[in-house]
Amino acid sequence: MHADLLFTGGPVLTPGGRTATAVAVTGGRVTAVGDDDGLRELAGPRTEVVDLAGRLLMPGFQDAHVHPVSAGLEALRCDLTGATTAEASVAAVRAYAEAHPGREWILGGGWSMEAFEGGTPTKELLDAIVPDRPVYLPNRDHHGAWVNSRALELAGVDRDTPDPADGRIERNSSGEPGGTLQEGAMRLVGRLVPPATAADRLAALLHAQRHLHALGITAWQDALVGDFAGMADPAEAYRTAARDGSLTARVSGALWWDRTRGAEQIPELTERRAALRCGRLHADTVKLMLDGVAENHTAALLDPYLDKCGHVTANRGKSFIDPARLPHYVTELDALGFQCHFHALGDRAVRDALDAVEAARTANGPSDTRPHLAHLQVVHPRDVPRFAGLGATATIQPLWAAHEPQMDELTIPFLGAERAALQYPFAALLRSGARLAAGSDWPVSSPDPLHGIHVAVNRVEPGGTRPVFLPHQRLSLTEALTAYTAGSAYVNRLDECGRVAVGALADLVVLDRDPFAGPPEAISETRVAVTYVEGERVYAALGE
Numbered sequence: 001m002h003a004d005l006l007f008t009g010g011p012v013l014t015p016g017g018r019t020a021t022a023v024a025v026t027g028g029r030v031t032a033v034g035d036d037d038g039l040r041e042l043a044g045p046r047t048e049v050v051d052l053a054g055r056l057l058m059p060g061f062q063d064a065h066v067h068p069v070s071a072g073l074e075a076l077r078c079d080l081t082g083a084t085t086a087e088a089s090v091a092a093v094r095a096y097a098e099a100h101p102g103r104e105w106i107l108g109g110g111w112s113m114e115a116f117e118g119g120t121p122t123k124e125l126l127d128a129i130v131p132d133r134p135v136y137l138p139n140r141d142h143h144g145a146w147v148n149s150r151a152l153e154l155a156g157v158d159r160d161t162p163d164p165a166d167g168r169i170e171r172n173s174s175g176e177p178g179g180t181l182q183e184g185a186m187r188l189v190g191r192l193v194p195p196a197t198a199a200d201r202l203a204a205l206l207h208a209q210r211h212l213h214a215l216g217i218t219a220w221q222d223a224l225v226g227d228f229a230g231m232a233d234p235a236e237a238y239r240t241a242a243r244d245g246s247l248t249a250r251v252s253g254a255l256w257w258d259r260t261r262g263a264e265q266i267p268e269l270t271e272r273r274a275a276l277r278c279g280r281l282h283a284d285t286v287k288l289m290l291d292g293v294a295e296n297h298t299a300a301l302l303d304p305y306l307d308k309c310g311h312v313t314a315n316r317g318k319s320f321i322d323p324a325r326l327p328h329y330v331t332e333l334d335a336l337g338f339q340c341h342f343h344a345l346g347d348r349a350v351r352d353a354l355d356a357v358e359a360a361r362t363a364n365g366p367s368d369t370r371p372h373l374a375h376l377q378v379v380h381p382r383d384v385p386r387f388a389g390l391g392a393t394a395t396i397q398p399l400w401a402a403h404e405p406q407m408d409e410l411t412i413p414f415l416g417a418e419r420a421a422l423q424y425p426f427a428a429l430l431r432s433g434a435r436l437a438a439g440s441d442w443p444v445s446s447p448d449p450l451h452g453i454h455v456a457v458n459r460v461e462p463g464g465t466r467p468v469f470l471p472h473q474r475l476s477l478t479e480a481l482t483a484y485t486a487g488s489a490y491v492n493r494l495d496e497c498g499r500v501a502v503g504a505l506a507d508l509v510v511l512d513r514d515p516f517a518g519p520p521e522a523i524s525e526t527r528v529a530v531t532y533v534e535g536e537r538v539y540a541a542l543g544e
Contacts, residue, residue: 001026001031001042002026002042002043002044002045002046002047003024003025003026003031003032003039003042003043003044003047004025004026004027004046004047004048004535005024005025005026005047005048005050005506005532005535006022006023006024006025006039006042006043006047006048006049006050007022007023007024007025007050007052007057007508007510008021008022008036008039008040008049008050008051008052009021009022009036009051009052009053009054010022010023010052010054010056010057011052011054011056011057011514011516012033012052012056012057012058012500013056013057013058013059013481013500014033014499014500014501015486015499015500015501017478018056018514018516020033020034020035020500021034021035021036021052022034022035022036022038022039022040023039023057023500023508024039024042025506025508025532025535026535027535028505028506028534028535028536029503029504029505029506029534029535030500030501030502030503030504030505030506031502032502033500033501033502050510050530052510054513054514054517055510055511055512055513055514055529056510056511056513056514056515056516057500057508057509057510057511058481058485058500058508058509058511059485059486059489059497059498059499059500059504059507059508059509060216060217060218060219060485060497060507060508060509060531060532060533061215061216061217061218061449061484061485061488061509062217062218062219062220062484062485062488062489062492062494062497062498063212063217063219063220063221063438063439063440063442063447063449063484063488064220064221064372064374064395064437064438064439064487064488064491064492065221065223065341065374065375065395065397065439065440065441066212066220066221066222066223066439066440066441066442066447067142067222067223067224067231067441067442067443067444068204068205068208068209068212068220068222068234068442069201069204069205069208069222069232069234069237069238070142070204070224070231070232070234070443071204071208071442071443071447072203072204072205072206072207072208073196073200073201073204073232074108074109074110074443075204075207075208075443076200076203076204076207077096077107077108077109078092078093078096078097078106078107078108078109078137079092079108079109079110080092080093080108080109080110080111080112080137081110081140081443083111083112083115084112084115085115086115086116086121086125088115089111089112089115089116089121090125090126090128090129093106093126093129093130093135093137094129094130096108097129097130097133103133104133104134104194105133105134105135105136105193105194106130106133106134106135106136106137107136107137107193108137109137109138109139109140109142109145109443110137110138110139110140110443111137111139111140111146112139112140112405112406113139113140113141113144113295113296113406113410114404114405114406114409114410119144119295119296119406119410120144120170120178120179120180121146121179121180122172122178122179122180123147123148123149123152123177123178123179124179125179126146126147126148126149126179127148127149127150130148130150131148131149131150132150133150134147134148134150134151134154134189134192135147135148135150135151136151136189136190136193138186138231140443140444140445141293141295141441141444142231142443142444143182143183143292143293143295143296143298144180144181144182144183144186144296145180145181145186145189145190146179146180147179147180147181147189148179149179151189151192152177152179152189154189154192155188155189155191155192157169157177157188157189158176158177159171159174159175159176159177161177161188163185164184164185164187164188165184166183166184166259166318166320167181167182167183167184167185167186167187167298168181168182168183168185168296168298169181169182169185169188170182182292182296182298183292183296183298183318183320184320190231195232196232198236198237198240200232201232201234201236201237202237202240202241204232204237205234205237205238205241205247206241206246209241209247209248209249210539211447212249212447213248213249213531213533213538213539214528214531214539214541215447215448215449215450215528216449216450216509216511216528216531216539217249217447217449217531218249218250218497218507218508218509218531218532218533218538219249219250219251219252219488219489219492219494219497219507220249220250220251220252220439220492221251221252221253221254221285221341221439221488221491221492222234222238222251222252222253222254223254223287223341223343223374223439223441224254224256224287225238225253225254225255225256225272225276225283225287226255226256226258226287227256228256234253235253235272235276235283238251238253238276238281239275239276239278239281241281242278242279242280242281243278243279245279247279247280247281248280248533248536248538249280249533250280250492250494250497250507250533251280251281251282252282252283252284252285252491252492252493252494253276253281253282253283253285254283254285254286254287254341255269255272255273255283255285255286255287256286256287257269257286257287257288257289257321257329259288259289259320259321262325262329263328263329263332266329266332266333266336269286269333269338270336273338282493284337284338284339284493285338285339285340285341286333286338286339286340286341287341287343288321288326288329288330288340288341288342288343288353289320289321289343290319290320290321290326290342290343290344290349290352290353291317291318291319291320291343291344291345291346291348291349292317292318292320292345293345294345294346294377294378294410294411294414294415295406295410295411297315297317297414298317298318299317299345299346299349299377299378300316300317300318300319300345300346300347300348300349300352301316301317301346301347301348301378301419302316302346302347302348302351302380303316303419304316305317305414305415306413306414306415306416307414308413308414310413310416316348317346317348317349319348319349319352323352323355326352326353326355326356327355327356327358327359327360328359329356330356330357330359330360330371331356331359331360331363331364333360334360334361334363334364334367334369334371335360335363335364337367337369338369339369339370339371339372339491339493340356340357340360340369340371340372341371341372341374341395342356342371342372342373342374343374343375344373344374344375344376345375345376345377345378346377346378347378347379347380347383347419347422350373350376350378350379350380350383351380351383353371353373353392354373354383354386354387354390354392357371357390357391357392358386358390361390361391366391370391370393370490370491370493371390371391371392371393372392372393372394372395372437372491373387373392373393373394373395374395374397374439374441375395375397375400375441376394376395376396376424376425376429377400377423377424378415378419378422378423379422379425379428379429380422381422381428384425384428384429384432384434385432385433387429387432387433387434387435388432388433388434388435392434393434393435393436393437393487393490393491394426394429394434394435394436394437395436395437395438395439395488395491396424396426396436396437396438396439396456396483397438397439397440397441397444397445397452398424398426398438398452398453398455398456398480399440399445399446399451399452399455399461400424400445400455401423401424401426401455401456401459401469401470401473402455402459402460402461402464402466402469403460403461403464403466403467403469404461404464404466407469408466421470423469423470424469424470424473425473426456426473426474426475427472427473427474427475428473430475430479435487435490436475436479436482436483436487437483437487437488437490437491438452438456438480438483438484438487438488439488440452449484450515450523450524450526450527450528451524452480452484453477453480453481453484453523454520454523454524456474456475456479456480456483457474457475457476457477457480457520457523458474458520458521458523459471459473459474462524463524477515477516477520477523485498485499486498486499505534506532506534506535507532507533507534508531508532508535509528509530509531509532510528510529510530510531511526511527511528511529512526512527512528512529512541513526527541528541529541529544530544
């Protein structure tokens, strides 16, 4: 039988390495892998033949932890992701407000903590440019929000408002709210934010999908399907796109665990799982956010943070879900076939997650629920080998494992040298037998897998001039590519994807070069030429 699509002139990245040069695709699946001479006979009069001309053909990238609808909405609103200083951030807000005088709220986000002193922008900066309309702008990592006085006034937040148990109101020297709300305090204003319309959410999803396909991403796990801190629930957008066929990517949805509630929500999650199985969409995962982030000192640590003078404080971060109840929740979810996706940055959160997985394994026995822990900024050495033993995947965000202002100014001084040396232990996890998956957490950071792979291999930002960050934790190029393909496909329960092999779905990417042929320092210069889902072209660079 002649192939629908025939790639020749490889290399081709297969599970066995770069040994093949040609691939045939028929009916949306890989039907032959070999060399040019061996597969030439599969070319017929209707076969599309693609000459790779030495460029690498590989499995489509998969993102194991991403927020596309939120990213799409921010890109279509007041987008601060390109602003690197306080002045640039303020200018972007001013320009957006002036361009949209009829908007009741100024919404968007993506500001960088390092752009502001102490990582906490003030309400006065916003009051000077938008005094009469409420402003609500989550930061890049979405663990804090910048608000103006009008937003605080509408929310009834003043000097007498106590900090919520799972958050903090940053205050000025007089005790008044300063304009930054951390973690659970975001809800004080976020609950008032007008929800995005169904049309806006669908437009955001399709905008994000186009961008992700252009980066070679063919599937992802949306790490927050639900309502949280003013973020729009993307469920209906996904369901609409899955039904009408506009969802060309494969999507695994992680249903949000409401940390203000307990096990009584599990029947509702089960109902949502059934309702969100349609086409290329499934939602067999529950997302449990265990802690915050290190930069605002809410990541849960075994030992306390230091202050700016290097003295030990009383703060060990926050546990958003009661560690005593967590094993019971995870055991029940696991028994129902749910995958548990843990947000775990600090070493205490990582240990709590692993303890919960261990409890589920003990109670339920072995299963194929594929739990995974995302972020893993600080992992205690004693917990590294537990991942493999428990069958828990380590989902890494490689872009964060580099020296940059947020790391060097807002994190390392408050962790201390000994604990800072335990950050992002990618190689240690892999050598211990753990499975690695990879994701971006976009819009927290760039969704470009090739930039993440660059950092995983080099432990330096693309174009960066700072020293290598913990060089002994570097991955090889093959290891990093595997995390972004087969590793993430495993987490996403997409076992027919993530590899170039006979019988696999033809979710494929053609790069503009073979990154194995160049120096590691040039990995980030690689671009995606063409992206295919099930043999259908969903993105092509200009000229392809």
